[in-house]
Amino acid sequence: MLRFILRRLGTMLLTMLVLSILIFVISEVVPTDPALKILGRESTPQARAALSEKMGFNRPLPERYWNWITHFVRGDFGESYRLGAPIQPLVARRLTNSLFLAASALLIIIPVSLLLGVVAGLNEGRWPDRVISIGSLLSISLPDFVMGVLLITIFSWWLKVLPADSSLRGDNIDLALHGRKLILPAATAALVLIGYIARVTRVSMIEVMASPYIRTAVLKGLPRRTVIVRHALRNALIAPIAIITTQINWLIGGLIVIEQLFNYPGLGSLFARAALENDLPMIEASAMTAIVLIVLSQLIADLLYSALNPRVRLS
Amino acid sequence: MEKPLHQPANFPLTVIRPRRVRIRWRRVFRSPTALIGAAILLFWVVMALVGPAIVPYGINDSEAGAVWKPPSDKHILGTDGLGRDLFSRLVIGAGQMVTLPPLAVGLAVLLGTSVGLLAGYRGGWFDEIVMRLMDVLMAFPVVMLYLIIIVAIGASAVNVVVAVAVATTPAISRLVRGLVLDLRNREFVAAARMRGESTAYILFQEILPNAAGPILVDGLVRIGYATFSIGALGFLGLGLPPPNPDWGRMASEARQAIILTPTAALFPSLAIASIVVGCNLLADGLRELARSEE
Numbered sequence: 001m002l003r004f005i006l007r008r009l010g011t012m013l014l015t016m017l018v019l020s021i022l023i024f025v026i027s028e029v030v031p032t033d034p035a036l037k038i039l040g041r042e043s044t045p046q047a048r049a050a051l052s053e054k055m056g057f058n059r060p061l062p063e064r065y066w067n068w069i070t071h072f073v074r075g076d077f078g079e080s081y082r083l084g085a086p087i088q089p090l091v092a093r094r095l096t097n098s099l100f101l102a103a104s105a106l107l108i109i110i111p112v113s114l115l116l117g118v119v120a121g122l123n124e125g126r127w128p129d130r131v132i133s134i135g136s137l138l139s140i141s142l143p144d145f146v147m148g149v150l151l152i153t154i155f156s157w158w159l160k161v162l163p164a165d166s167s168l169r170g171d172n173i174d175l176a177l178h179g180r181k182l183i184l185p186a187a188t189a190a191l192v193l194i195g196y197i198a199r200v201t202r203v204s205m206i207e208v209m210a211s212p213y214i215r216t217a218v219l220k221g222l223p224r225r226t227v228i229v230r231h232a233l234r235n236a237l238i239a240p241i242a243i244i245t246t247q248i249n250w251l252i253g254g255l256i257v258i259e260q261l262f263n264y265p266g267l268g269s270l271f272a273r274a275a276l277e278n279d280l281p282m283i284e285a286s287a288m289t290a291i292v293l294i295v296l297s298q299l300i301a302d303l304l305y306s307a308l309n310p311r312v313r314l315s
Numbered sequence: 316m317e318k319p320l321h322q323p324a325n326f327p328l329t330v331i332r333p334r335r336v337r338i339r340w341r342r343v344f345r346s347p348t349a350l351i352g353a354a355i356l357l358f359w360v361v362m363a364l365v366g367p368a369i370v371p372y373g374i375n376d377s378e379a380g381a382v383w384k385p386p387s388d389k390h391i392l393g394t395d396g397l398g399r400d401l402f403s404r405l406v407i408g409a410g411q412m413v414t415l416p417p418l419a420v421g422l423a424v425l426l427g428t429s430v431g432l433l434a435g436y437r438g439g440w441f442d443e444i445v446m447r448l449m450d451v452l453m454a455f456p457v458v459m460l461y462l463i464i465i466v467a468i469g470a471s472a473v474n475v476v477v478a479v480a481v482a483t484t485p486a487i488s489r490l491v492r493g494l495v496l497d498l499r500n501r502e503f504v505a506a507a508r509m510r511g512e513s514t515a516y517i518l519f520q521e522i523l524p525n526a527a528g529p530i531l532v533d534g535l536v537r538i539g540y541a542t543f544s545i546g547a548l549g550f551l552g553l554g555l556p557p558p559n560p561d562w563g564r565m566a567s568e569a570r571q572a573i574i575l576t577p578t579a580a581l582f583p584s585l586a587i588a589s590i591v592v593g594c595n596l597l598a599d600g601l602r603e604l605a606r607s608e609e
Contacts, residue, residue: 018451023463030467037466137599141592143543145550145585146564153577164574253456257547262571268458272551275462283466287459294454 010303012295019291020072024065027047027280028057037278039082055281068284077285082277087285091267095289097173098266101259102251104186105193106244113194114240117201121236122228124206132198139195148261155184166262177191185262187257193247201240208236225277245301252297253290349600355593356413359586363409372401374560381567383576393578396568401579405586408560411472412590419476423483424534430484431491432518436499446492449485457482458547466555472555475548483525490533495528528605529567532598539594546587562587 031037035048052058056067071078071168077087120132142150156164166181179304181207209232238312256268264267267286274282333379344350377398384394392401430449434442452460464478498504499522507521548554549563562583569579 015451016456018448022455023450026463026467046462137595138592141539141595142588143546143584143591145563146588149566149577149580149584151574152573153581157574178424188480200318249454249456253459255446256456256458256462257550260551260567271459275466276552278466283463287463290456290459291454294456298454 005303008299012299015295016292020069020288021065023284023287023291024068027284028064029061033057034280038279038280051081057061072285072288077289078281080274080279080282082274082279082282087282090270091286091289093172094265094267094270094286095293097168097264098252098255098259098268099175100120100181100268101185101189101255101264102248104182105189105251108190109193109197112190113168113197114201114237115192117198117238117240118205118233120198120202121205121209124202129202132202136195136199136202137241139193140199142192144188144192144255145257145261146182147191148258151184151188151191152261153237164262168265175278181262185255185258185264188258188261189251193250197240197243197247200243201236205232205236208232211235241308242305245298245305248297248301249294254293264286325383346600348596348603350598352593352598352600355589356597359409359590359593360413361404363413366406366409370400370406372403374402374404375399375558376403376409383572383579385576385578392582393576395579398573401565403580404560404565404581405562408562408565408583409586411555411559412542412545412562412587415472415476415545416479416538416590419479419545420483420534420538422476422480423487423537424530426480426544427484427487427489428491428523428530430471430488430496431493432495432523434488435492435495436514436518442492446489449488452485453489457544458551461544461548462551462553465548470548470553470556475545475554478548479544482544483537483541487530487533489539491526491530494529495522498522498525522540532601532605535594535598535601539591542590542594543587 028034032272035052035055036043039048039051056064059067068078075088077091079085080087080090116132116136120129123129139147152164154253155162162184163181164184166178166185168178168181173182214227214232217231218224222231253268255266256272258264259266259269260272267290271283271286271290273279274286378394378400379398380391381394381398382396384390384398386393390400390402392405395401430445434445460482461478465474466480468474468477504517504521507517512521545554546563546566549561549565550567552564552567554561554563565583566580566587569576569583573580579581
């Protein structure tokens with residue numbers, strides 16, 4: 001167990017290292033003159049030279065990378081060029097909001113998708129299965145912003161029951177105050193994933209129900225309910241739960257479009273704005289933050305998963 | 316040096332290859348799923364081809380006072396925030412949506428297949444390092460990767476294709492490597508090796524043709540994803556620069572008026588969705604056909 005965790009920590013650090021180099025190279029080496037990128041073509045050469053001097057763009061690359069990453073590790077994310085303010089508090093606040101959104105989405109995804117998948121799997125080929133399967137196909141095929149536009153049209157324009165705008169005053173989330181604003185973006189993120197996970201659950205359920213140990217349990221005369229709840233579910237839910245853990249990546253770093261659509265002040269919309277404004281320090285800091293979080297949560301998810309599934313050897 | 320093969324002494328040197336899983340396009344007509352998918356995709360290709368001849372307005376003709384209008388006789392899909400005809404813009408915008416995603420995926424298939432073939436066939440440290448690297452890349456949230464690349468190289472048709480191709484390559488190389496690992500120990504590959512064929516011959520004449528079916532079907536699904544990614548880039552304001560009628564950008568511009576006229580955001584969104592659905596249906600249908608032929 002200890003060896004497993006140590007090894008995982010090693011790969012984790014390596015992953016973060018490689019991705020940090022990737023982020024650095026794409027954003028500071030690929031555009032030959034980062035100062036030009038930030039200031040735009042209309043800027044004067046003097047202004048660009050001054051900025052290069054201030055941000056250290058004229059230093060050798062390894063030194064620049066080392067400076068950036070050591071400051072990042074110590075929690076010093078530098079200063080946003082556009083806002084002229086320190087990045088770290090902003091990223092921290094936006095990250096909290098994003099995590100709230102991801103958690104709300106998960107709260108919908110887990111019960112709904114597993115339930116739908118199990119029901120479809122138990123009724124293979126019959127109408128509940130057909131309805132759920134068509135629904136899943138739609139959910140898989142509709143891109144996130146299309147799903148969001150549909151939900152806004154239905155719930156905000158037609159039924160007028162939920163707000164289409166999820167911006168928060170002061171960017172600080174307060175569930176009592178903003179709970180309603182979280183519903184549509186969370187539901188959008190959830191709907192995008194539910195179809196996929198329900199499909200995996202369905203197949204897994206069908207496989208388990210066809211296995212010899214379930215036939216034994218049925219022939220033993222156990223009631224169907226007991227067979228399903230006590231015997232089948234335990235095994236059938238392992239695959240879908242593994243799939244859910246692989247989606248954490250998207251829930252943390254991929255909700256950019258959904259946050260942008262709903263004007264939700266999360267890390268994703270912060271990143272999107274930084275990208276539009278060529279705010280390099282902000283781009284690097286928010287991307288790296290997302291990656292650290294993704295890698296860490298992946299480790300936690302793996303540990304939980306192996307606790308759930310004793311067949312996974314921790315070696 | 317090839318590894319010695321442990322085969323029985325009377326092992327025949329000419330082994331019949333397994334029948335290639337080939338997509339028979341005429342049989343597409345037997346699968347309603349594939350047919351619907353193909354029809355949707357064909358619709359947009361035709362739109363892209365004849366569009367410029369049939370649109371009632373130019374993409375930048377704006378009508379004063381006709382801002383965010385819902386569908387009417389004059390503008391069958393309504394107008395946008397500058398009073399431009401939505402139908403005309405949607406039809407003209409189809410051009411880039413049917414060309415850029417296949418180009419991006421084509422490039423990614425080329426890159427991913429090369430990496431996957433080499434890694435899977437050579438194995439060893441090369442495989443280990445390359446595949447680890449691909450795993451690491453796959454931990455990067457895709458939309459973020461697109462945005463970082465586009466910020467670095469700028470938004471243009473070529474750059475959007477490059478960004479999507481780069482982000483799609485790791486997954487394809489993983490798929491191809493898996494297929495190669497399965498195929499390289501089959502008898503027909505062993506036979507080719509014993510005949511003394513070159514590595515290139517074995518990779519391109521023996522292994523690749525047998526892996527082509529799954530790679531193509533997977534590529535089709537990825538064309539759907541690429542369409543949606545290009546739509547997302549446009550939506551975030553980093554797609555093709557205006558005045559190109561970019562579906563994603565049209566949807567995001569219409570966002571501000573969504574409570575007033577949801578149709579302006581709805582139509583471009585549904586257009587993107589229809590291409591994704593079309594690709595998925597066609598791929599599903601082809602998979603069913605391949606399965607029923609086995």
